[in-house]
Amino acid sequence: MKQINAFPAGFLWGGATAANQVEGGYLEGGKGISVSDCAKAHFGTDVTNYKAHNTVTSKDIEEALKDKDTASYPKRHGSDFYHHYKEDIKLFAEMGFKVYRMSIAWSRIFPNGDDLTPNEEGLKFYDNVFDELKKYGIEPLVTMSHYEPPINLVLNYKGWYSRETVGFFIRFVKTICTRYKDKVRYWLTFNEVDSMIRHPFTTGALIEDRFPGQNFEEVIFQAMHHQFVASAYATKICHETIPNSLVGCMLTKLTYYPYTCKPEDVLKAQQTMRGTYCYSDTQVFGEYPAYLLSRFQNEGIHIRKEMGDDEIMKAYPVDFVSFSYYNSSCSAEDTSALSLTPGNTINAIKNPYLKASDWGWQIDPTGLRISMVDLYDRYRKPLFIVENGLGAADVVKEDDTIDDTYRIDYFREHLKAVSEAIQIDGVECLGYTSWGCIDLVSESTKQMSKRYGFIYVDCDDYGEGTYERLKKKSFYWYKKVIETNGLSL
Numbered sequence: 299m300k301q302i303n304a305f306p307a308g309f310l311w312g313g314a315t316a317a318n319q320v321e322g323g324y325l326e327g328g329k330g331i332s333v334s335d336c337a338k339a340h341f342g343t344d345v346t347n348y349k350a351h352n353t354v355t356s357k358d359i360e361e362a363l364k365d366k367d368t369a370s371y372p373k374r375h376g377s378d379f380y381h382h383y384k385e386d387i388k389l390f391a392e393m394g395f396k397v398y399r400m401s402i403a404w405s406r407i408f409p410n411g412d413d414l415t416p417n418e419e420g421l422k423f424y425d426n427v428f429d430e431l432k433k434y435g436i437e438p439l440v441t442m443s444h445y446e447p448p449i450n451l452v453l454n455y456k457g458w459y460s461r462e463t464v465g466f467f468i469r470f471v472k473t474i475c476t477r478y479k480d481k482v483r484y485w486l487t488f489n490e491v492d493s494m495i496r497h498p499f500t501t502g503a504l505i506e507d508r509f510p511g512q513n514f515e516e517v518i519f520q521a522m523h524h525q526f527v528a529s530a531y532a533t534k535i536c537h538e539t540i541p542n543s544l545v546g547c548m549l550t551k552l553t554y555y556p557y558t559c560k561p562e563d564v565l566k567a568q569q570t571m572r573g574t575y576c577y578s579d580t581q582v583f584g585e586y587p588a589y590l591l592s593r594f595q596n597e598g599i600h601i602r603k604e605m606g607d608d609e610i611m612k613a614y615p616v617d618f619v620s621f622s623y624y625n626s627s628c629s630a631e632d633t634s635a636l637s638l639t640p641g642n643t644i645n646a647i648k649n650p651y652l653k654a655s656d657w658g659w660q661i662d663p664t665g666l667r668i669s670m671v672d673l674y675d676r677y678r679k680p681l682f683i684v685e686n687g688l689g690a691a692d693v694v695k696e697d698d699t700i701d702d703t704y705r706i707d708y709f710r711e712h713l714k715a716v717s718e719a720i721q722i723d724g725v726e727c728l729g730y731t732s733w734g735c736i737d738l739v740s741e742s743t744k745q746m747s748k749r750y751g752f753i754y755v756d757c758d759d760y761g762e763g764t765y766e767r768l769k770k771k772s773f774y775w776y777k778k779v780i781e782t783n784g785l786s787l
């Protein structure tokens with residue numbers, strides 16, 4: 299029997315962040331305002347309804363644009379990576395990172411999205427970041443779009459619903475691929491491409507009240523179509539500009555178990571899984587799956603396509619499949635009698651076999667192995683786990699240490715599952731980047747206090763603090779894991 303805690307040679311260990319949650323400097327270096335800069339925190343509110351907290355109105359945006367107070371909009375300050383990137387990358391290097399997943403804020407390069415020429419200062423910032431990574435031999439893995447459309451695309455266009463947005467995005471992709479062709483080999487097009495259905499504003503630059511009388515679901519699918527086309531063009535541009543580049547899709551791996559073995563529950567779980575698979579199916583196979591087309595037909599959803607859309611999607615599928623995985627959920631035909639987990643979960647049926655985080659996300663390492671097998675069997679493309687981790691309210695002790703043993707336990711069990719998927723189930727996996735390797739602002743709560751990092755950032759939910767970086771206990775643990783290529787977990 300092989301040693302189970304083993305990982306392939308060259309496995310890409312590292313961590314992940316996104317510009318909109320980590321950078322800060324939201325008005326510096328010629329940056330324009332992005333959708334995330336207008337996403338308000340939900341201080342003191344009930345966080346049980348995920349969808350309600352992602353519903354943004356035109357009035358909210360009007361207020362956000364007038365309000366210069368960054369305290370209400372924590373993503374505006376993030377973790378101040380904009381000013382600390384050298385220090386942060388040095389810490390990543392100390393842990394032994396082989397790869398660092400990050401995103402390029404579209405609004406730093408094209409402040410309004412529709413500008414004809416890019417902002418040189420923004421381009422230079424990422425040059426500096428990539429050069430710093432190179433200094434330590436860390437490979438960048440870049441997400442082209444991670445909740446960062448410029449707000450102008452919401453105000454003067456209809457976000458991703460507008461065909462023009464595809465053209466603006468292509469201009470952005472051509473610019474970054476040309477500029478960074480010698481620095482970046484691994485790319486992801488859209489973060490959690492399926493997420494538009496859950497947060498149409500940050501992912502799709504869509505506000506429901508701007509589509510009076512229209513079926514908003516149809517609006518979302520139209521915007522999705524535009525992202526699929528844009529993703530295919532982006533893959534083409536990458537391949538043509540950077541010969542050895544690899545481009546991945548990125549989906550939220552929402553793993554649903556049937557709540558019971560009742561066939562209706564099993565069917566429900568299958569249908570729910572298709573609710574996210576439909577996005578990766580389209581990006582991997584280069585065409586809409588039959589079950590989605592049938593849904594469009596049954597629900598009267600009509601997608602406008604332009605000539606050549608089908609062809610470009612077919613010609614440029616993704617090279618690998620990346621995904622985020624945090625928890626698993628259950629599906630049942632009748633949920634009325636079932637208890638729910640409190641917290642900001644997307645699907646909250648309580649699984650009696652699992653414990654949950656403070657935010658109700660049910661911790662399930664075996665679910666990661668199941669997810670990897672599902673994805674690999676379905677697509678036969680290499681996988682890349684680009685988000686996984688535990689959001690927790692860490693406490694700094696008087697001597698400035700942080701004992702996050704709970705996080706180490708979470709990672710240990712999940713990495714064992716990854717190793718089993720590779721060694722026993724034969725899954726090909728390129729690497730693993732834990733989410734929020736340095737503390738950053740949470741997407742769902744827009745708060746800093748839901749922390750994921752190996753590195754603590756001294757900053758509260760209102761942006762108050764020294765922004766000093768502290769190494770948590772998990773920092774030293776992960777360093778050892780990388781040093782031993784996963785033998786010591």
Ligand code: BGP
Binds near residue numbers: 316622685741742
């Ligand atoms: C994913 C997003 C990330 C990140 C993560 C954790 O959906 O891609 O941006 O935020 O979830 O979620 P949260 O920050 O809500 O805890």
